[in-house]
Every structure is written in structure tokens, then in C-alpha cells.
Amino acid sequence: MKIVKNPKPRFEKHSKVKKIRLSENIKVRDRIDKKVVDEMVKLIRLGNQFRQQGLNEQTVFCQ
């Protein structure tokens, strides 16, 4: 039987791998959120612009 002196605990390697994966996931999630938020903010700005334009046109149409 082979005796190994001071064996390296196995969980150390696994925990390191897990940590890297988690941080990567968070980064990806943040990036998606930022992209989505930017897209929505753009729509809000356009919406405000069109609402004003729509109100003006509706006023003219009704007159």
C-alpha cells in the first residue's frame, strides 16, 4: 500500500474553481442588466419625446 505524506486536501482545488465560476457569472449578469437598462432608458426618452409630439398633433387634429 502506498502511503502519501501530507496529502493535499481535495476540497481546496474545488472551492477555488467554484469561486471563479461564481464571479464570472456575476460579471455576465451585471453586463446583461446594464445593456437592458440602457435599452429601456433609451425607450423612456423616446417615449417622452413622442408623447409631447403626439399631444401637439392631437391638439391640431382636434382643432
Place this chain on the structure above:
Amino acid sequence: MSKQCFVSKDFDKQIKSKYIFLDNDFISELFQNEGVFVETLKIFRLNNSTLVISPFTFFEFLRDIFFPKERKVREDFIGNDKVFSPVINTHQVFVKVKENALLLSKIYSHKRSQKVGKSPSLVDLFLAARVMFYKNNHLLITGNKKDFPSFIFDVIGVINIQRNENGSCRAYCVLTI
């Protein structure tokens, strides 16, 4: 940009990991003010909550828009499923929701018989019925608390939104059934 959303005590705890239905007035508030939208989304994302749109709210948000370009922008806004989740709307679900709406209207009419007041609109009745259908783990945010009376709904939190253009502040209630 200064802070525009102020929430009640323990708000985070109340909304944590919940599905939250939005009334049309709250979505319209988000659609008009980008600062409020970003702040609100951050609050809900941090608490792992999901914003849910009922089919009737979807309809109310898109109705009566004069300018076609504005309607397209509104469709893109409310149709973004990364922010707002649509709910299942099969015939079977709708039949149950309709039954709930009828039951609620009966309760409302009995409770309101002594008082003078308008009954809630069809859209609000169906939204209440939808929350009633899901019940567990689902909440509702509305600015018109009177359409969701206290003998059915409990207020568990409040979001106050300050508008930068005129400095006014409007309260939106978080309700549970």
C-alpha cells in the same frame, strides 16, 4: 442625479423573492421617468423580485395612444421580458380569473352599499382577480389604493416617488391579499 425613490421600513424584507404585479399607473410612472426606472429596477433586482405584467395591464398601457410611434415604443418597453415577465394566460386560467373577478365584484358591491363611491374599473377588477388567483408569493403595486379596498388587500409597504420636474411626491402601495 438625486435620489427619487423612498421606501418604507422593512421594504426589502417584504418584497424578497416575490412576484410583483404592476398596476398601469406604476408602469406609466416608470415609463415617464428614467431615474425612477433605474432606481426601482435596482431595488427589485437586489431583492430577487420579479416584476409581472397581467394581460389587462398590458392592454391598459397600450390603449388610447394617438401617435403610432409612441405606441411602438410603449410596446417595446412593456414587452421587454428581461424586465417585465408576462403571465400565463391560457383559457383555463382566464376562466378561473373571471370567476374570481365576479366574486370580488359581489364582495365590493356588498361592502360599498353603505358608502357612496365608485366601483373599480374592469381592468382593476381583473388585476385584483389575477392576484387572488396566484395569491401565494405574489404582490401588487398600485397608486390607486381605493380601487383595491382594505377588506381584501393589506398594505405591506410603500414606495414614495419624487418627481424632479415639479417636486411633487406620489405614494405607491405594495399590497398583498
